[in-house]
Amino acid sequence: MSLSELIKSFQCQKILKSNPQTKSVVLLGQISKSNDAIITIEKSHFVTPDESYDVASSVEQTLEINHNDIYYWSNSILKQDLEENPGAKLNLIYPATETHIRKYGEQPHHYVVETPQMYKDYAVPYIESMKGDRIKWVYNILFEGKESETFVHHDKDLQTGFVLLPDMKWDTINLDTLYLCCIVNRTDISSVRDLNESHVQWLIDLQQRLRKLTFEKYSVEADQLRIFAHYHPSYYHFHLHIVNIKHPGLGNGIAVGKAILLDDIIENIQLAGDYYQKKNIGFLLGENHGLWQIEGYRKSHEERQ
Ligand code: M7G
Numbered sequence: 001m002s003l004s005e006l007i008k009s010f011q012c013q014k015i016l017k018s019n020p021q022t023k024s025v026v027l028l029g030q031i032s033k034s035n036d037a038i039i040t041i042e043k044s045h046f047v048t049p050d051e052s053y054d055v056a057s058s059v060e061q062t063l064e065i066n067h068n069d070i071y072y073w074s075n076s077i078l079k080q081d082l083e084e085n086p087g088a089k090l091n092l093i094y095p096a097t098e099t100h101i102r103k104y105g106e107q108p109h110h111y112v113v114e115t116p117q118m119y120k121d122y123a124v125p126y127i128e129s130m131k132g133d134r135i136k137w138v139y140n141i142l143f144e145g146k147e148s149e150t151f152v153h154h155d156k157d158l159q160t161g162f163v164l165l166p167d168m169k170w171d172t173i174n175l176d177t178l179y180l181c182c183i184v185n186r187t188d189i190s191s192v193r194d195l196n197e198s199h200v201q202w203l204i205d206l207q208q209r210l211r212k213l214t215f216e217k218y219s220v221e222a223d224q225l226r227i228f229a230h231y232h233p234s235y236y237h238f239h240l241h242i243v244n245i246k247h248p249g250l251g252n253g254i255a256v257g258k259a260i261l262l263d264d265i266i267e268n269i270q271l272a273g274d275y276y277q278k279k280n281i282g283f284l285l286g287e288n289h290g291l292w293q294i295e296g297y298r299k300s301h302e303e304r305q
Contacts, residue, residue: 016105026104035095042089089171102288112285122297127236138237153213161185180242189238197273228259257284
């Protein structure tokens with residue numbers, strides 16, 4: 001079935017999330033009887049408006065709500081088109097797994113400080129259980145040519161190479177919300193916890209190349225980009241987020257307690273090669289997350305409170 005057919009068959013059952021600030025909703029529903037689906041709809045930002053923005057032709061209809069003295073307010077319908085000025089971005093996950101449903105659902109969060117012992121005892125086995133099918137999309141990109149028509153760059157060296165491509169969070173139109181993803185070819189790094197002094201020069205070179213490639217393709221300067229990794233990431237195969245600094249991100253993806261700048265990662269392992277093996281790492285953990293569901297992990301956190 002095509003995406004538009006899948007959307008037409010979607011039967012909404014629950015609002016997982018609704019955020020007036022990011023103007024987005026996440027809906028849980030079913031497409032076929034036994035398969036769950038998640039649809040995210042995010043209203044699009046203006047396509048980089050400048051002083052030539054033509055209000056008269058951009059605003060198709062207005063319905064005045066009221067006016068008072070010199071103040072007027074109204075509802076409006078803006079002109080939009082799919083190619084260059086879409087009204088919204090829609091993502092579908094189908095079939096959605098239990099892990100997806102838990103991830104996208106509204107949930108209380110906790111600030112957790114993960115010690116190296118908690119990592120070793122509970123996170124490592126959890127991470128191993130989250131590989132396989134869950135990161136199939138990563139292997140599809142790296143080794144099966146999936147999404148290759150969108151690649152900004154593909155260096156196939158198995159040790160130092162990577163793919164740089166548009167992240168599925170980006171509409172690929174609006175440079176203000178530019179969001180790229182760099183997935184490394186090597187399969188031996190699950191997260192920052194696996195990085196040490198042997199990776200310093202590789203990461204320095206990688207960052208430089210990412211900045212250069214992004215500038216060449218999109219004319220966005222190096223100092224207009226935030227390049228960072230997540231801890232914990234949703235997918236345990238090392239990757240980096242390359243995002244326009246104008247973009248505040250959806251959810252907490254760019255906030256402290258989730259994002260770690262690549263510059264900080266490099267400097268930390270330059271200062272101490274085993275920094276990420278020894279460090280307590282503080283981050284926000286949702287109650288639906290698999291790690292929170294592990295009793296020992298949760299208890300270790302509670303004992304430290
Ligand atoms: P993360 O830190 O593991 O997860 O980053 P999170 O940010 O979703 O919590 C993974 C990144 O890969 C995210 O920015 C996703 O939007 C992006 N991503 C995920 N998938 C399944 C795909 C995909 O199939 N294609 C592309 N291009 N990006 C994806």
